[in-house]
Amino acid sequence: MKLELRGITKRFGSFTANDSIDLVVEPGEIHSLLGENGAGKSTLMNVLYGLLQPDEGQVVIDGERVHFDGPGDAVAAGIGMVHQHFMLVPVFTVAENVMLGYEYTKGGQFLDHAAARQQVRRLSERFGFDVDPDALVEDIPVGVQQRVEIIKALARDAKVLILDEPTAVLTPQETDELIAIMRELKQSGTSIVFITHKLREVRAVADRITVIRRGKVVGTADPGTSEAELASMMVGRTVQLTVDKQPFAPKGEVLQVEDLSVRDDLGRTVVDGVSLDVRGGEIVAIAGVQGNGQTELVEAIVGLGEDISGSIRLQGKQILGLNAKEIIDLGVGYVPEDRSHDGLIESFTVAENLVLSQHDRAPFGSGLLYHPAKVKARANELVGEFDVRTQGVEATAGSLSGGNQQKVVVAREMSRPLKLFVASQPTRGVDVGSIEFLHNRIVAERDHGSAVLLVSTELDEVLALADRIAVMYRGRVVGVVDGDTPRDVLGLMMAGVPEQDARRQAAEQGPTALTVQDEEARQ
Amino acid sequence: MSVTTDRIPEKTPDAPGEPTSATRRRGWAGDVLITVLSIVLALVVGAVLIAVADPRVQETASYFFARPLDMLQAAGSSVANAYAALFKGAIFDYGAETTTAAIRPITESLVFASPLVVAGLAVGLAFRAGLFNIGAEGQIILGAIGAAYVGFAWELPLVVHMVLALVAAMLLGGLWAGIAGFLKARTGAHEVITTIMLNYIARFLLAFLLSTTAFQRPGRNDPISPQVDSTAMLPQMLGSWSRLHLGLLVAIAAGFGVWWLLNRSTLGFKLRAVGANPFASRTAGIDVGWSTFAAMAIAGSLAGLAGAFQIIGTERSLTGGVSAGIGFDAITVALLGRGNPFGIVLAGFLFGALKAGGVTMQARTGTPIDLVFVVQSLIVLFIAAPPLVRAIFRIRAQGAGSMQVSKGWNA
Amino acid sequence: MSTATRERLPESSTIQQGPLRKPPTWKSPIIMGVLGVVALLAFGLASNAGDTSTFGMSTGAQRLQIPALVLPTRPAAIVLSVLCLVLAAVAAAAVRVKRPVPLAVPIGFAALWLLAFLVWSMAGEQVPLPGLLGGTLLLSVPLVFGALSGVLCERSGVINIAIEGQLLAGAFASALMASVTDSLWIGLVMAPVAGLLVAVLLAMFTIKYVVDQIIVGVVLNVLVVGLTGFLYGRVLVQNADVFNQPGTFSRIPIPGLIEIPVLGPALFNQTIIVYLMYVAVIVTQVALFRTKWGLRVRAVGEHPKAADTVGIKVNRIRVQNVLLGGVVAGFGGAFFTLGSVGAFGREMTAGQGFIALAAMIFGRWSPVGALFAALLFGFANQLQGTLGALGSPIPSEFMLMAPYLATIFAVAGVVGRVRAPAADGQPYTKA
Ligand SMILES: Nc1ncnc2c1ncn2[C@@H]1O[C@H](COP(=O)(O)OP(=O)(O)O)[C@@H](O)[C@H]1O
Numbered sequence A: 001m002k003l004e005l006r007g008i009t010k011r012f013g014s015f016t017a018n019d020s021i022d023l024v025v026e027p028g029e030i031h032s033l034l035g036e037n038g039a040g041k042s043t044l045m046n047v048l049y050g051l052l053q054p055d056e057g058q059v060v061i062d063g064e065r066v067h068f069d070g071p072g073d074a075v076a077a078g079i080g081m082v083h084q085h086f087m088l089v090p091v092f093t094v095a096e097n098v099m100l101g102y103e104y105t106k107g108g109q110f111l112d113h114a115a116a117r118q119q120v121r122r123l124s125e126r127f128g129f130d131v132d133p134d135a136l137v138e139d140i141p142v143g144v145q146q147r148v149e150i151i152k153a154l155a156r157d158a159k160v161l162i163l164d165e166p167t168a169v170l171t172p173q174e175t176d177e178l179i180a181i182m183r184e185l186k187q188s189g190t191s192i193v194f195i196t197h198k199l200r201e202v203r204a205v206a207d208r209i210t211v212i213r214r215g216k217v218v219g220t221a222d223p224g225t226s227e228a229e230l231a232s233m234m235v236g237r238t239v240q241l242t243v244d245k246q247p248f249a250p251k252g253e254v255l256q257v258e259d260l261s262v263r264d265d266l267g268r269t270v271v272d273g274v275s276l277d278v279r280g281g282e283i284v285a286i287a288g289v290q291g292n293g294q295t296e297l298v299e300a301i302v303g304l305g306e307d308i309s310g311s312i313r314l315q316g317k318q319i320l321g322l323n324a325k326e327i328i329d330l331g332v333g334y335v336p337e338d339r340s341h342d343g344l345i346e347s348f349t350v351a352e353n354l355v356l357s358q359h360d361r362a363p364f365g366s367g368l369l370y371h372p373a374k375v376k377a378r379a380n381e382l383v384g385e386f387d388v389r390t391q392g393v394e395a396t397a398g399s400l401s402g403g404n405q406q407k408v409v410v411a412r413e414m415s416r417p418l419k420l421f422v423a424s425q426p427t428r429g430v431d432v433g434s435i436e437f438l439h440n441r442i443v444a445e446r447d448h449g450s451a452v453l454l455v456s457t458e459l460d461e462v463l464a465l466a467d468r469i470a471v472m473y474r475g476r477v478v479g480v481v482d483g484d485t486p487r488d489v490l491g492l493m494m495a496g497v498p499e500q501d502a503r504r505q506a507a508e509q510g511p512t513a514l515t516v517q518d519e520e521a522r523q
Numbered sequence B: 001m002s003v004t005t006d007r008i009p010e011k012t013p014d015a016p017g018e019p020t021s022a023t024r025r026r027g028w029a030g031d032v033l034i035t036v037l038s039i040v041l042a043l044v045v046g047a048v049l050i051a052v053a054d055p056r057v058q059e060t061a062s063y064f065f066a067r068p069l070d071m072l073q074a075a076g077s078s079v080a081n082a083y084a085a086l087f088k089g090a091i092f093d094y095g096a097e098t099t100t101a102a103i104r105p106i107t108e109s110l111v112f113a114s115p116l117v118v119a120g121l122a123v124g125l126a127f128r129a130g131l132f133n134i135g136a137e138g139q140i141i142l143g144a145i146g147a148a149y150v151g152f153a154w155e156l157p158l159v160v161h162m163v164l165a166l167v168a169a170m171l172l173g174g175l176w177a178g179i180a181g182f183l184k185a186r187t188g189a190h191e192v193i194t195t196i197m198l199n200y201i202a203r204f205l206l207a208f209l210l211s212t213t214a215f216q217r218p219g220r221n222d223p224i225s226p227q228v229d230s231t232a233m234l235p236q237m238l239g240s241w242s243r244l245h246l247g248l249l250v251a252i253a254a255g256f257g258v259w260w261l262l263n264r265s266t267l268g269f270k271l272r273a274v275g276a277n278p279f280a281s282r283t284a285g286i287d288v289g290w291s292t293f294a295a296m297a298i299a300g301s302l303a304g305l306a307g308a309f310q311i312i313g314t315e316r317s318l319t320g321g322v323s324a325g326i327g328f329d330a331i332t333v334a335l336l337g338r339g340n341p342f343g344i345v346l347a348g349f350l351f352g353a354l355k356a357g358g359v360t361m362q363a364r365t366g367t368p369i370d371l372v373f374v375v376q377s378l379i380v381l382f383i384a385a386p387p388l389v390r391a392i393f394r395i396r397a398q399g400a401g402s403m404q405v406s407k408g409w410n411a
Numbered sequence C: 001m002s003t004a005t006r007e008r009l010p011e012s013s014t015i016q017q018g019p020l021r022k023p024p025t026w027k028s029p030i031i032m033g034v035l036g037v038v039a040l041l042a043f044g045l046a047s048n049a050g051d052t053s054t055f056g057m058s059t060g061a062q063r064l065q066i067p068a069l070v071l072p073t074r075p076a077a078i079v080l081s082v083l084c085l086v087l088a089a090v091a092a093a094a095v096r097v098k099r100p101v102p103l104a105v106p107i108g109f110a111a112l113w114l115l116a117f118l119v120w121s122m123a124g125e126q127v128p129l130p131g132l133l134g135g136t137l138l139l140s141v142p143l144v145f146g147a148l149s150g151v152l153c154e155r156s157g158v159i160n161i162a163i164e165g166q167l168l169a170g171a172f173a174s175a176l177m178a179s180v181t182d183s184l185w186i187g188l189v190m191a192p193v194a195g196l197l198v199a200v201l202l203a204m205f206t207i208k209y210v211v212d213q214i215i216v217g218v219v220l221n222v223l224v225v226g227l228t229g230f231l232y233g234r235v236l237v238q239n240a241d242v243f244n245q246p247g248t249f250s251r252i253p254i255p256g257l258i259e260i261p262v263l264g265p266a267l268f269n270q271t272i273i274v275y276l277m278y279v280a281v282i283v284t285q286v287a288l289f290r291t292k293w294g295l296r297v298r299a300v301g302e303h304p305k306a307a308d309t310v311g312i313k314v315n316r317i318r319v320q321n322v323l324l325g326g327v328v329a330g331f332g333g334a335f336f337t338l339g340s341v342g343a344f345g346r347e348m349t350a351g352q353g354f355i356a357l358a359a360m361i362f363g364r365w366s367p368v369g370a371l372f373a374a375l376l377f378g379f380a381n382q383l384q385g386t387l388g389a390l391g392s393p394i395p396s397e398f399m400l401m402a403p404y405l406a407t408i409f410a411v412a413g414v415v416g417r418v419r420a421p422a423a424d425g426q427p428y429t430k431a
């Protein structure tokens, strides 16, 4: 099946997320869609999948124009999609999820669970998946959930399979497995649209690459194109992956975490005996695939966790057991990973957001009294200092772009003297200009003498900022290594391989598919 | 509003009275327009009901095709009579013989409005803190119990007695709502469910108390308490020709108080923050559970005040029907006032007037007062869905969208 | 205290280690133990040694007559309490070995405990059991219909606070239409139509205009109270023999089944409305959990976007279910008039719609669960009436409070947490 998108334009209000995009997917090819966060990749695929209606443009299949009123039509036309956020009903079993919307029935309307199970088993066997059709989706790991999504698409006879950022939740090794699956699907004639913003994966698997930036196609490339070239196409200028920073001169211990364990509300251990320390004037980055305990570790440190054991000391003082307020007052700044969920109140003004944690502290509040005029004055200063682009401090935070929202959060947290600055995914979904600004501020905070704990799933960010790197896997720290550790060693460690083994394997076995830098070596 | 916020609507609930920058600038006039049109529409629907249910109209309708004017006349006069009676009962009785009788209706409206305003504030304040307080009814009952008990069981000097009755009402009302706040904070139990349940529990508790010797009036078998002492009564403000009592001023002061609390106090900042985004509030070190409890407790004490007005303002003794549905009216008052304290005061006046007028309308024209419920609920439905009103009147979109407060049982 | 436990996106779901299901807590064995001890002390040991409790076992409608059961109050209550404690021990044993407590244990516990209570409260009295159970059933009929309406709506993700209004509308329409047409059957058909009209408003405002679902429900209740009250005062009262004298359905004993001891006369000597209730519960239960339609409905209520991506029309299903719910609740409204009282009265549903909501929650959003919850609430109400007539040891108001208290305990997680459909209450809009 040959799939073409012609001149697709999609607007959200006055914002154009897709600007007359053309894309051709040949039968049996793996076509990679490369673009930064927010470039408009998911939007384009949602249009193709019938979830969104395009404002202009058309979808053409095998030379014929088609119109999709909803995903049902797209599925019927042979398009399957694995969404960035999985579309599985957590309280249903795997089999129920696979048949939803495409039910096997007996006696007219009654569900035929046996047939659905059979189908799941058949497809699992064919691709070597280990999926139990009767398991509840909420009980299975993310990697398996992804396979359920793939089975779901295949059970509906997808000829074109769209994978939207499938590797965001996978370790490099799991990613390799996924790549193998993609190749196998290609063998059996399925075309694949593979969406990512990670250059290495694209070069490892794609037959053709289309790069989009700010809603527009900026070019196509073949897999031989160098990473640097792809990167500059993606962001529009030569990217500066390293930040200028002074050699680090650590001072005394600021944060000492010892044997810290955290259990979630189902009683599972999600942080498992972690020990870690951060000194003043140094940036320690926690690397790892999303969902390996980083979030819970950080929340424990800033006083937001529950069911924690072990010890957390700030300049020698035990802070485990203190609440968030007390920890803030001790000089800990925190940028949460989900900005609009945990960092900001979108319906509040920029000014109010800038004092969210300080509203009852002088000069903004005294006792029960709150002083809006003082809040406004301070907000005006901070907006200038942090270059927040806003119509004014009385505008709502929700009216700002992602990057400027993040500057508000960072400005709030850095606007008071800090001992420890904790930042989770500080540049996720932020435009390139703001990334640079934020990176520089983080380094400046370190040069001031604060201890900085950075959590990032982007290896590039980790390598650009960190003085030391702690790699987490399944709730444990696999190892703490220097800031200049090679990428493939880090990749193996992110899959749980201890440092020594990782270094040996990286040297002996040669690079994994992902770390192939040299195109000729693969062919 | 930018693209990033439109994307995830559930994260930015458009709580009533929580203006976004866009609605703040252009929406105000739009809100007023929508409100006025909603009132007009609701009255029109009410008029249709009056006409249809009128026996004379039905009679004339039977020969509509022979003499259509008859029916139109009958309909017109029945509507005109009913609404004239409503106006006379609510604002100004132009047919009355004495001046005091002529202006008595508006004072009567204010009497009805006083408890509505404070109870409306109870619901509205909770809205701003992200809580849907359906429990004003039960909180009013508890407040009435407190005020009544202090009023008839204790003997105290003039002002002290009244103040203590008010305080007792606020304490009990706050406590009752505080239960729901506490359960929400501690266990996540949804306040809509718990407050509904607490309403019924309060009602049965009241019925039980009125059968005990502590509360039942000596020598009576029916559920009624002794009269409260005159030292505990809220003073009449205009003399004996009107029932208007000090509660009105208390209610208006409460409106200012709630405005101050929300906009000029650190506690109010916390309540609003938790109402708008509990997750970000928690991250910023605000104690979400405590704020939830505080919001409910304050709301409950406002509703308790309404219960006190009923007892030491007008009724004088406690009966099973003391809450008189004010707690449910309060929800419509808060919605009409869009969660804004001054809006709520005005909405309370409007619905108080409808009630006072409704009583007169029923007495003079036989039009059941239930019509007022219809008009009230329609007003709120219309203002809750501005697109509908705009469609009916063919106005182009401006100002606020539809009303969203709650986020489902699990939120 | 924290309400702000975060919901995580699937992408950040945590790593999997150890047992996935939350281990059972000690809460329920402890509560059962305490209640068991209370039963033993209060119902058993504290009752008078000589008393007997007498339970009538048959009614005149049965051919087979069983003699009344005369129980010595004290020993019987003690035995029942001890059995309660045994079940508490079973639960404790299960928790010890970290097994989930089988559902039969708390249900059996509740039944035994209530029996102990009944034996104690009937000390020195006589009460016909079939009458008690039949009365329970009748009191729970509108609750069951209302709760089914709630289940239908909320399983698809729309909160229905307007059950009360739908019941009231059904009661009004059935009384009016049955009187005017002089046909009970036409009245019975018009009740669901009235419920449907309320549901149309609910669907229109919540789904088309995306107004807050709880607000709409609350306001619709006021609207229906106002409308029915207005028409009642203006029309029905003025001319009651034309407009408000529908009469009631008569009972249809089912031959054979009615002979079942105790249960027969309670369950199978009822009106058509009650029989249709049995059908409604079974059909809804099967349809929701065994059919294609049910799978889709539940998917829409749990994760509408996921349903959308497989081609299910989310809002169409929601509208359908809200309307269906209106029909069911409206039908239940007919019970007030055609099934029991025989005339409409102002606000005659008196908050039953809210107990129905409670029954739905207590029954964990399942039709059969709601049925049992409604029966439990009906039992409390019936017992209150019976005890009131006999001069009871407990003030009747406290018995009347029981359903509401039970619901608060349920949502507060005192007796195992209840969980609503994940997307319940959240409007679904596409960008
Ligand atoms: N439903 C929506 N409403 C408004 N803006 C949206 C919506 N969906 C996406 N956007 C915006 O469109 C842009 C592209 O988003 P998306 O397609 O998700 O990017 P990508 O998948 O490439 O990371 C972003 O700026 C995002 O904020």
Ligand SMILES: [Mg+2]
Pocket (backbone or CB within 6 Å): A038, A041, A042, A043, A084, A164, A165
């Ligand atoms: Mg995307």
